[in-house]
Amino acid sequence: MIVREPSNSKDAKHYTTDRLRDEFLVQDLFNLGEIQRVYSHIDRIITMGFCPDEQSQKLDENMDVMKSLGVNYFLESRELGVINIGGPGTITVDGTVHAMKSQDGLYVGKGNKEVIFASDDVNNPSKYYALSAPAHMHYETVHIDITKAKQVPMGDAESANKRVIFQFLHPEVLQTCQLSMGLTKMAPGSVWNTMPCHSHERRMEVYFYFDLPQDSIVLHLMGEPTETRHIVLRNEEAVIAPSWSIHSGCGTSAYSFIWGMVGENKTFTDMDHIAMKDLR
Numbered sequence: 001m002i003v004r005e006p007s008n009s010k011d012a013k014h015y016t017t018d019r020l021r022d023e024f025l026v027q028d029l030f031n032l033g034e035i036q037r038v039y040s041h042i043d044r045i046i047t048m049g050f051c052p053d054e055q056s057q058k059l060d061e062n063m064d065v066m067k068s069l070g071v072n073y074f075l076e077s078r079e080l081g082v083i084n085i086g087g088p089g090t091i092t093v094d095g096t097v098h099a100m101k102s103q104d105g106l107y108v109g110k111g112n113k114e115v116i117f118a119s120d121d122v123n124n125p126s127k128y129y130a131l132s133a134p135a136h137m138h139y140e141t142v143h144i145d146i147t148k149a150k151q152v153p154m155g156d157a158e159s160a161n162k163r164v165i166f167q168f169l170h171p172e173v174l175q176t177c178q179l180s181m182g183l184t185k186m187a188p189g190s191v192w193n194t195m196p197c198h199s200h201e202r203r204m205e206v207y208f209y210f211d212l213p214q215d216s217i218v219l220h221l222m223g224e225p226t227e228t229r230h231i232v233l234r235n236e237e238a239v240i241a242p243s244w245s246i247h248s249g250c251g252t253s254a255y256s257f258i259w260g261m262v263g264e265n266k267t268f269t270d271m272d273h274i275a276m277k278d279l280r
């Protein structure tokens, strides 16, 4: 498991491109038959990618849970949110099988001992993007078809930011301890997400971009509002946004992204909005 230490805003404004990428970019999430895990000390969020071949993959496979998390099993003191962006498959939670078609989500609460990811067809493997955060009580496991997510249309074509925010792990959909998670889809021709932008001092966030055509990129904007930086992201890459950082992006074509947040609250609208005139 890769471990990332937190960066503070005073230091980050001096980072080179390489250093920005080393600190915040998350790559290699979906190599067939492999598992990627990146543990951030920021709110102790773990960003993961599971891409099972003929063999299923366990949540805690090839890791020493006692050494990394200091507990006997992965979800002893954690909760988990998953969205499948690949082909159909299954997630088995303590013996209960959940069919996971593309764009299905699953919340798995603290206390579940065994989570197994599988693809139905190795030629069209499932790609399970997952986030896990510390949790202090058990909530029931819930399967979320995208039609059950809360939908929030946003933006307009004239501003090239028409999109729909699908809120999967949201208090109006299901209960979690601290994890919020969902998927935003850009309309064709719209390329700007989250602009006008915001930060949220009380939560951190991870963005994972996908559905980007080959050779397309997203210029992901981060940094303090008056000290903005960018990181070039390609398809199926993620980026960590500390609480002090804006998180917005402009693609060379339309795309989708999964956002996930942890911190003081699950109030999606609790944002520090930044006026366009204040951006530098």
Ligand SMILES: O=C(O)C(=O)C[C@H](O)C(=O)CO
Pocket: 154, 163, 165, 184, 193, 194, 195, 200, 205, 247, 259, 261, 268, 271
């Ligand atoms: O399209 C958007 O705007 C978003 O999806 C915003 C993110 O969900 C976010 O940053 C929530 O804090």
Ligand SMILES: [Zn+2]
Pocket: 198, 199, 200, 205, 247
């Ligand atoms: Zn945000």
